[in-house]
Amino acid sequence: PVYVRYADKAWGGILYGAQYNMQGRHQPYTDSFSGGNIPCAVCEAKGKKTIFMLPARNLCPSNWVREYHGYLMSSLYHHDHSSQFLCFDDSIEKVDLRHNSAGSQFAPVAASQGHGLRTPPYVNARELTCA
Numbered sequence: 001p002v003y004v005r006y007a008d009k010a011w012g013g014i015l016y017g018a019q020y021n022m023q024g025r026h027q028p029y030t031d032s033f034s035g036g037n038i039p040c041a042v043c044e045a046k047g048k049k050t051i052f053m054l055p056a057r058n059l060c061p062s063n064w065v066r067e068y069h070g071y072l073m074s075s076l077y078h079h080d081h082s083s084q085f086l087c088f089d090d091s092i093e094k095v096d097l098r099h100n101s102a103g104s105q106f107a108p109v110a111a112s113q114g115h116g117l118r119t120p121p122y123v124n125a126r127e128l129t130c131a
Contacts, residue, residue, distance in 0.1 A: 020094065021076060021105035036094025038106060053087045056111075056122070058129040069131040072109040085109060087130035 020033040054060060058069040070090040075083030083104055111117050113124035 018104040018106055020092070021107045033092055033094050037096070039093055039095045054131045055085060055087070055109075056128045056130070058131050060131050066131050069129065072128040072130040073106045074109050075104045076107050 018038045020036050020038060022034045052064075055072050060066045068087075068089045070088045070092070072085055073088045074085045083106070086106070088106070108127040110125050110127050111119070111122035113119050113122070
């Protein structure tokens with residue numbers, strides 16, 4: 001971090017680390033990453049005018065270039081931490097830390113029948129891909 005003006009008092013938003021939570025049936029990845037800390041990554045697609053994450057699909061329209069694909073993930077729906085739907089690469093990584101990050105826990109997003117999604121094409125409780 002580059003700090004400019006600060007008071008060393010946590011009175012506003014608080015930044016926590018995040019972990020994978022893929023216990024039970026939430027295992028779309030080949031290795032168990034549950035409890036692993038999620039590394040941060042910010043990428044720039046040089047020369048690209050538009051960047052778009054396509055949920056529930058792992059292929060892009062024919063005139064687009066797929067940069068990566070994987071699974072749609074977010075915080076657990078019953079947790080208090082706010083979250084966005086993010087596309088995690090199919091080849092996820094984890095960072096080993098000495099202690100629990102105590103932050104958000106990200107888990108694969110599954111379709112929920114009867115909540116505005118048509119079945120078919122969505123399959124109830126099936127984890128969703130993304131590109």
